[in-house]
Amino acid sequence: MSQKVAVLGTGKIGEALLSGMIRSGWAPADLFVTARRQERAEELRTRYGVEALSNADAAKRADTLILACKPQDMAALLAELAPHVTPGTLLVSAAAGITTSFIEERLHEDTPVIRVMPNTPVLVDEGMSVISAGSHASTADLNHAEAIFGAVGKTLRVPETQQDACTALSGSGPAYFYFLVEAMTDAGILLGLPRDKAHDLIVQAAIGAAVMLRDSGEHPVKLRENVTSPAGTTINAIRELENHGVRAALIAALEAARDRSRELASGNNA
């Protein structure tokens, strides 16, 4: 019998995962979704040919439940699921900050739980999903979670103690690059370029740099040195970045994201 997987809370991440699983060969007949709004359930059913269920029915019928609601909605979702989750059902949470013990405590003993931190490039199959096992999850459960998230990018297993740091680096990571592109596009405009040209130039610089970082085998310092000619243009820019404390700002920013991830499981919704 095939494994049934239900995505509970099919927003940006849930839908990206669902579409990636189907693109990589999962049968829509083996996939379920749940959504709070009826129109959303209908939309997903039409778009992907999957069955839309209530959370309770998904808990009864699926072998794996992927929890893709916001961290702030997790306690309510678990309360709804708890009476219906059958023993042996695997729960996989994609919620930032929510620990496996937060989930385990709200379900009956021995429920296998896995925590995953994906990022939005799962939408284009270039995601990174960081995976950790809870107290009762087996290697087979980890392999299963890896197969699901591997459909939409790379995966990395880490001890759960590293998940908050990975959330700061990888889960939130794409946002920092978008922020830099936005800021550098503004710089292009200041220097007299039209917005669309400035945008295209910076995006292509980012793609080129990313591919070199991934494929050249060189350290980023070496790659930067290769761009930085003696008495050239780049060193003037680097001096300004250092003068403005951009390196320290990035370190502080990621530390703040890590701290917020730690806070989320405590139910701090502010």
Ligand SMILES: NC(=O)C1=CN([C@@H]2O[C@H](COP(=O)(O)OP(=O)(O)OC[C@H]3O[C@@H](n4cnc5c(N)ncnc54)[C@H](O)[C@@H]3O)[C@@H](O)[C@H]2O)C=CC1
């Ligand atoms: N957006 C991102 O870059 C990333 C998000 N995440 C995590 O993924 C989770 C989802 O994030 P997004 O997709 O961005 O949020 P989203 O707001 O787009 O999707 C969440 C969905 O859950 C639904 N939902 C909430 N409670 C529900 C319930 N009881 N039953 C059924 N559906 C319910 C909401 O209606 C919504 O459609 C969050 O926990 C977030 O921390 C993880 C990595 C990256």
Ligand SMILES: O=C(O)[C@@H]1CCC=N1
């Ligand atoms: O900002 C957030 O809370 C989510 C988790 C990681 C990326 N986005």
